[in-house]
Amino acid sequence: MKARVTVTLKNGILDPQGKAIEGALKSLGVNGIASVRQGKVFDIELNGADAAKAEEALKAAADKLLANTVIENYRVEVLS
Amino acid sequence: MKSAVLVFPGINRERDMARALKLASGQESTMVWHAETSLPKGTDLVVVPGGFSYGDYLRCGAIAARSPVMDAVRKFAADGGLVMGVCNGFQILCESGLLPGILMRNAKLKFLCHDVHLRVERSDTAFTRGYNAGQVIRVPIAHGEGNYTADVETLKRLEGDGRVLYRYCSPTGEVGDMHNINGAAASIAGIVSEKGNVLGMMPHPENHVEDIMGCTDGRGLFAGLVEHLERAA
Numbered sequence A: 001m002k003a004r005v006t007v008t009l010k011n012g013i014l015d016p017q018g019k020a021i022e023g024a025l026k027s028l029g030v031n032g033i034a035s036v037r038q039g040k041v042f043d044i045e046l047n048g049a050d051a052a053k054a055e056e057a058l059k060a061a062a063d064k065l066l067a068n069t070v071i072e073n074y075r076v077e078v079l080s
Numbered sequence B: 001m002k003s004a005v006l007v008f009p010g011i012n013r014e015r016d017m018a019r020a021l022k023l024a025s026g027q028e029s030t031m032v033w034h035a036e037t038s039l040p041k042g043t044d045l046v047v048v049p050g051g052f053s054y055g056d057y058l059r060c061g062a063i064a065a066r067s068p069v070m071d072a073v074r075k076f077a078a079d080g081g082l083v084m085g086v087c088n089g090f091q092i093l094c095e096s097g098l099l100p101g102i103l104m105r106n107a108k109l110k111f112l113c114h115d116v117h118l119r120v121e122r123s124d125t126a127f128t129r130g131y132n133a134g135q136v137i138r139v140p141i142a143h144g145e146g147n148y149t150a151d152v153e154t155l156k157r158l159e160g161d162g163r164v165l166y167r168y169c170s171p172t173g174e175v176g177d178m179h180n181i182n183g184a185a186a187s188i189a190g191i192v193s194e195k196g197n198v199l200g201m202m203p204h205p206e207n208h209v210e211d212i213m214g215c216t217d218g219r220g221l222f223a224g225l226v227e228h229l230e231r232a233a
Helices: A016-027 A051-066 B014-025 B068-078 B088-095 B152-160 B219-232
Strands: A002-009 A039-045 A072-078 B003-007 B030-033 B045-048 B082-086 B102-104 B112-120 B136-143 B147-149 B164-169 B188-192 B198-201
Touching (some): A002 A051, A051 A072, B014 B045, B045 B068, B082 B219, B088 B102
Parallel strands (some): B003 B045, B045 B082, B082 B198
Antiparallel strands (some): A002 A039, A002 A072
């Protein structure tokens, strides 16, 4: 089973990397970008076919390691 | 003072730390590998040194914070043992839940490697006993992620409980945006835990302890720890 965990910075947390990317896009002439916030994507393969169990394992993974919930939110998706 | 210095893959300041500890206490520290599940018997102080544990993968200190030895450190700290984390060690202590908040990328995205001035906020703690309150010391920094952040409630509590021990400042002790080298909340360079027995700080006091280093302002921290333990004994 394939899954994806997306980790993003919480609202209100300053994101200097996102700001730098935003600035770089502007200087490259990519128009229409209002703002950029960067984050992380984890593509994970799971053993077994139980989607509910998979989601539980992924939430545990995100809470214990993948995200620091002081500053980050995460989203778990079981893809197939 | 019987000290244990933790060693993780990618850590590189453990020898500097051991040298400073020996200079202050006259005793060799024990190097403790991350896979250990216990600390040496009779340990007075656990030090988490600086470096780049696990190549800073995922988040600085995130993987080291979840290694077996950290369970022993959590227990040691819960029993009131003294723990000190410097630079990557501070990041590891935050990630392990021993200290609140997190160290984010420096506000201007640059790796900073130079001397800074710190104002010692109080002198009545195990980690500042060797200084006077308000004293300014000069110590080096070397970090890319030293921008301390926590939620508003935590910051209020840190300030209210006097848990900010070191702040970035000017050579004469003024605190402000101009001297806040990495953008840290309230110019925070070092904090202690609620019980006052766990310190985390970004600057490296261990690198200013001998005349050959050009400055000995870091000595006070180590001398203060030795004195604290002697008084407690």
